[in-house]
Amino acid sequence: MLHSFAFSNFQSFRERTEVSWQVDQRNASAAWSLDADTGGRLSTVMAVIGPNASGKTGLLKPVVFVHWFMAHSFQMEPSAPLPFSPHPAGADEATEFEAEIDFDGQLWRYTLRATQQRVLHEALYVKRQRMGYVFVREWDEARQAYTVKQQDFGFAPSEAVKVRPNASLIATAAQYGVPLALRMVAPYVWSNIHQYGRMVQDSNQLIAAAKLFANHDAHRASMTQLLSQWDLGLSDVQLKEFEVAGPDNTQQKLWRPYGFHKMHDGSSFALDFAQESSGTQGAFILLSRLLPVLETGGLAVIDEFENDLHPHMLEPILDLFANPRTNPHKAQLLFTCHALEVLNLLHKSQVILVEKNEFNESSAWRLDSVEGIRADHNYYAKYMAGAYGAVPQL
Incomplete structure (x- = not known):
């Protein structure tokens, strides 16, 4: 299961933005949440709401990009730029990504810092007694070469330092039959978006x-x-x-x-x-x-989830992720939505609000982080009244 993901300098998001799937233990009985294999309780659904052009799709794309990069970047042309866009104000700066997931019964953290031209840093960590690295790959500008250190990853050091600037060490190691890499490049993310938006x-x-x-x-x-x-x-x-x-x-x-x-x-x-x-x-x-x-198991990332569907269909589709019979492997769903009825279905910790300021910088926050919000509030009515922000300024 996905515990959290974070990114910065990506499309309209200039500053670091983090999306946590952790559910407060006081709300452990909230629907659409399950106990993680490594402890704690995580949501199985997360709705992203906000005005048009606020950055909702941009909030989804980092997850899809990271999965693609880890699994498929080896297949890119050697000179091709990495398919993401930094914020216009940070065009000359690196973009950063981070994700924490349950995998193989352990908690893992993946970090990536890159420009469109090359990976500057890529690392994989696993929690044993504490978080320790599996590999760390760094670009040495002075030497114009990569340095790679590994612990129990199993990729030949002579090959690891030769991984292309636009390819992941994991995606490349999978081509050499490294067992952990092969397990990690399996199709865990299914989505209806690509680099340019919704299909x-x-x-x-x-x-x-x-x-x-x-x-x-x-x-x-x-x-x-x-x-x-x-x-x-x-x-x-x-x-x-x-x-x-x-x-x-x-x-x-x-x-x-x-x-x-x-x-x-x-x-x-x-x-x-x-x-x-x-x-x-x-x-x-x-x-x-x-x-x-x-x-x-894995993650479905769906832009405009309710597109062409009647609002009454939202709940039965979401229920597929709540019922252990239909969701035996703790799959999760991340989606954008304009059908605001979803506010009356989900817990406040399962809603992300997104808005963009006058400088074309997006920001996002979980609904349960809004000061003064209470469990007995009518979230739909409060949102429509502008109490939580992330509404169109018409």
């Missing part, structure tokens, strides 16, 4: 979701059951295989989803998902990102 919901997203369900019977069964329960008029979802010409003129197998709808005489008709409502399509695509995380 567009289109036919490509439908086909990608259909491919996942076609290759995983359990996910397909869960998806069909949930969509049928959510009053979308569906009685079944089936996937039909077809072939298209690939870039090298080879035939590629793809799948197209069809929804089945009942009629009065007991028969049913099939509808190509491209003709289904945008809400039905959105739920289908959303489940292709949530169900893998719920099955294995």
Whole structure:
């Protein structure tokens, strides 16, 4: 489970911003929270709320970037810049990232400091008696080379110092079969955002979701059951295989989803998902990102979670992360949302407010950090009245 993440000089966030998933022990019974393997209690959901252009998506991107960097940066072109943007006021300064997670039954901390041109510092720590390093990688400007020290990481020192400036030591070590690195590059984060923002919901997203369900019977069964329960008029979802010409003129197998709808005489008709409502399509695509995380554990990062969904659908979807039967491996969900009804669902420690000042600098804070807030407050009414900040100034 993710305990916390922090970053600075990233997009509209100039100063260090930290998001903690820790739940106060006085509120240990709060819904959507579970005991961490390494102690303490953590939220399984976290909503990010604020005006348009306040930096909500920017708050999500550091988590997605760090996971991508640790797992996939080895695949970059050697001269390619790292795909993140510092704050315009800090264009010549390094960007910093930090995350604390439960992994392999221990608490780990990962830190990264980099410019778009190179990694300046990368380190992995694990808590035994206390936090100790697994590796520390530093750029020596005077020598124009990296120094790397390791403890029980297992990457050949002669190779570790040669890791490319735009690649992670972990991603590179995985290519050499280092066991810990191989475990860490598994797909733990599923998201609908990339470097430039939220992925567009289109036919490509439908086909990608259909491919996942076609290759995983359990996910397909869960998806069909949930969509049928959510009053979308569906009685079944089936996937039909077809072939298209690939870039090298080879035939590629793809799948197209069809929804089945009942009629009065007991028969049913099939509808190509491209003709289904945008809400039905959105739920289908959303489940292709949530169900893998719920099955294995990890983190789903979803921008505009309620996009095209009725507000009443928020709670049953969030409940997937509260129920131990549907969330046996303590998966978590981080999402932005404009459906403010979520304020009446979540605990105050599970809401992050974001706003941007007149100097185009974003800031974020947890709702439970607001002075004077009480458990019996109507958070929705108070937020709409501007009591907590992070509302549009119109």
